[in-house]
Amino acid sequence: MKIFNKGKLKEADEFTIKEQNISSDELMERAAIQLFGWLKTQLKENRPKINLFCGIGNNGGDGLALARLLLNDGYEVEVYIVNFSDKRSDDFLLNLKRLKEHQFWPEFINENSDLPELNQGEIVIDAIFGIGLNRPAEGWIKELIQHINQSKSYVIAVDVPSGLYLDKAPEVPEAIIKAETTITFQLPKLVFFLPETAEFAGRVEIADIGLDQNFIAKTASEALLIQQHDAQRLYKPRGKFSHKGTFGHCLVAGGSYGKMGSVLLATKAALRVGVGKVSALIPKCGYDILQLGIPEAMVITAENEKFLEKTTIDFTPESICFGIGAGKEEATKEYLEQLLKERTAPLLIDADGINILAENQELLNYLPEKSILTPHPGELKRLLGEWEDDFDKLEKAKAFSLKYKVIVVIKGAYTITIADKNLYINSTGNPGMATAGSGDTLSGIIAGLVAQGYDATIAAVFGVYLHGKAGDLAAEKLGFEAVIADDLIQHLGEAYKSLFE
Numbered sequence: 001m002k003i004f005n006k007g008k009l010k011e012a013d014e015f016t017i018k019e020q021n022i023s024s025d026e027l028m029e030r031a032a033i034q035l036f037g038w039l040k041t042q043l044k045e046n047r048p049k050i051n052l053f054c055g056i057g058n059n060g061g062d063g064l065a066l067a068r069l070l071l072n073d074g075y076e077v078e079v080y081i082v083n084f085s086d087k088r089s090d091d092f093l094l095n096l097k098r099l100k101e102h103q104f105w106p107e108f109i110n111e112n113s114d115l116p117e118l119n120q121g122e123i124v125i126d127a128i129f130g131i132g133l134n135r136p137a138e139g140w141i142k143e144l145i146q147h148i149n150q151s152k153s154y155v156i157a158v159d160v161p162s163g164l165y166l167d168k169a170p171e172v173p174e175a176i177i178k179a180e181t182t183i184t185f186q187l188p189k190l191v192f193f194l195p196e197t198a199e200f201a202g203r204v205e206i207a208d209i210g211l212d213q214n215f216i217a218k219t220a221s222e223a224l225l226i227q228q229h230d231a232q233r234l235y236k237p238r239g240k241f242s243h244k245g246t247f248g249h250c251l252v253a254g255g256s257y258g259k260m261g262s263v264l265l266a267t268k269a270a271l272r273v274g275v276g277k278v279s280a281l282i283p284k285c286g287y288d289i290l291q292l293g294i295p296e297a298m299v300i301t302a303e304n305e306k307f308l309e310k311t312t313i314d315f316t317p318e319s320i321c322f323g324i325g326a327g328k329e330e331a332t333k334e335y336l337e338q339l340l341k342e343r344t345a346p347l348l349i350d351a352d353g354i355n356i357l358a359e360n361q362e363l364l365n366y367l368p369e370k371s372i373l374t375p376h377p378g379e380l381k382r383l384l385g386e387w388e389d390d391f392d393k394l395e396k397a398k399a400f401s402l403k404y405k406v407i408v409v410i411k412g413a414y415t416i417t418i419a420d421k422n423l424y425i426n427s428t429g430n431p432g433m434a435t436a437g438s439g440d441t442l443s444g445i446i447a448g449l450v451a452q453g454y455d456a457t458i459a460a461v462f463g464v465y466l467h468g469k470a471g472d473l474a475a476e477k478l479g480f481e482a483v484i485a486d487d488l489i490q491h492l493g494e495a496y497k498s499l500f501e
């Protein structure tokens with residue numbers, strides 16, 4: 001699903017109005033009908049008091065139209081017009097008039113008003129600012145927002161929590177509505193998936209207001225949310241007459257004394273994701289661990305007992321996963337340098353592989369095109385330096401990815417894959433995956449897909465999706481706390497199957 005910026009969302013609104021020959025207030029009415037339908041479904045027979053806070057732009061207009069629909073249905077409604085300016089939008093005014101025609105008079109509030117009483121068990125609809133916000137909320141509006149946030153009412157934001165920009169980091173986080181649920185129109189917004197801003201939106205619901213599908217399809221977006229139907233299209237079915245040679249040979253090079261489990265996990269994950277053959281290249285001390293832990297894999301040992309070093313292998317793998325549990329010994333660095341310069345196979349670099357690159361930045365120049373780096377935020381910081389906020393982080397990671405022509409997978413609650421200036425935001429995964437080794441399994445999955453012939457960007461995006469889905473399926477059965485990395489591997493088969501459910 002595409003994620004548009006503010007400019008493109010406005011264009012989509014305008015195009016739809018023209019193309020479908022409707023007035024802008026009809027689009028607003030569609031938005032209100034969607035909001036009303038969602039609320040009614042959620043509330044079932046319950047009839048809590050609903051307090052609507054409406055600004056004077058079109059977001060406020062949505063709120064006023066919703067208030068009318070709620071009143072018509074017999075809900076107890078209180079409407080507060082957050083009267084911060086006299087530049088009221090036409091559709092706001094139209095909906096104010098319609099509300100008054102229903103003999104309902106909203107309360108206008110400004111800096112001199114008392115803050116309204118908001119109680120537990122009541123609902124607050126936040127329709128103060130939408131995508132038209134252009135500066136932080138200040139003074140009494142900020143106080144009102146804080147009052148709403150401190151109340152025990154259930155807060156539902158219309159389109160976007162008031163005070164949150166779409167395309168940049170907030171300057172004043174205290175001046176943003178913290179919603180339990182955000183009902184956003186037509187397309188998801190990038191800020192709903194970034195660590196510093198996602199929490200303001202709470203649970204996100206997308207309301208289809210019928211924006212022109214052709215416009216959405218033909219308009220390029222820099223960010224995509226990867227959901228089931230997107231992932232399904234990436235899947236390559238296995239041919240009836242295929243054999244293990246069809247699905248590639250993956251080399252997992254890593255491990256050091258005390259950290260051999262990471263290689264075991266990645267190796268297993270590569271096999272479970274469908275690779276034909278896997279060889280683990282490890283220091284000598286890991287031989288028994290690997291052979292006993294995963295009899296399906298082949299094992300090659302480096303000369304050294306405890307860490308990885310330059311080793312000659314007598315085959316050409318279809319992908320190499322380098323760095324997990326590897327440590328940062330000089331000899332291990334030299335081996336990475338050799339792999340970078342030899343360019344024998346597509347490379348995925350994770351964990352200590354990334355740390356070695358961060359400490360020896362001259363090596364970055366040797367990264368083969370379309371190599372995949374899978375840093376968690378700590379590793380990313382070592383690679384890129386500090387960033388100011390999430391947007392700055394994304395810009396820096398994009399610049400890095402363009403400069404070295406590589407794919408950067410920023411791991412987190414919503415893992416973001418960056419390739420060719422595009423952002424692919426993953427929709428699967430859960431806090432149960434915050435457990436040691438879950439990143440190692442991801443590396444094995446992605447390298448395993450590359451070995452099977454998936455394009456590197458697709459392998460990253462698809463692998464991240466499958467990994468998160470396996471985590472979701474594991475958590476469904478086991479509960480968040482009990483999920484361990486091996487469970488992700490165990491559920492990869494079901495994750496594949498779920499693509500077609």
Ligand SMILES: NC(=O)C1=CN([C@@H]2O[C@H](COP(=O)(O)OP(=O)(O)OC[C@H]3O[C@@H](n4cnc5c(N)ncnc54)[C@H](OP(=O)(O)O)[C@@H]3O)[C@@H](O)[C@H]2O)[C@@H](O)CC1
Nearest residue numbers: 013027028057058059129130131132133134135136137159
């Ligand atoms: N057809 C459509 O387009 C559809 C649109 N839809 C809805 O419209 C919403 C966008 O509406 P919008 O463009 O009117 O902007 P909105 O967010 O209501 O606010 C603008 C006002 O806020 C003001 N302002 C900004 N920042 C401020 C601040 N910090 N402190 C104080 N004031 C501030 C700004 O004032 P100004 O900067 O001009 O002084 C202006 O007056 C969108 O999110 C969706 O809900 C749906 O109905 C579907 C159809």
Ligand SMILES: Nc1ncnc2c1ncn2[C@@H]1O[C@H](COP(=O)(O)OP(=O)(O)O)[C@@H](O)[C@H]1O
Nearest residue numbers: 376411412413429430431434436437438439440
């Ligand atoms: N709260 C979360 N929600 C979704 N996914 C998560 C969450 N926490 C961690 N993950 C996922 O788990 C993995 C953790 O990777 P990483 O930090 O490298 O772990 P390790 O080094 O222990 O293997 C990443 O793929 C990340 O996206």
Ligand SMILES: [K+]
Nearest residue numbers: 126129160162
């Ligand atoms: K809002």
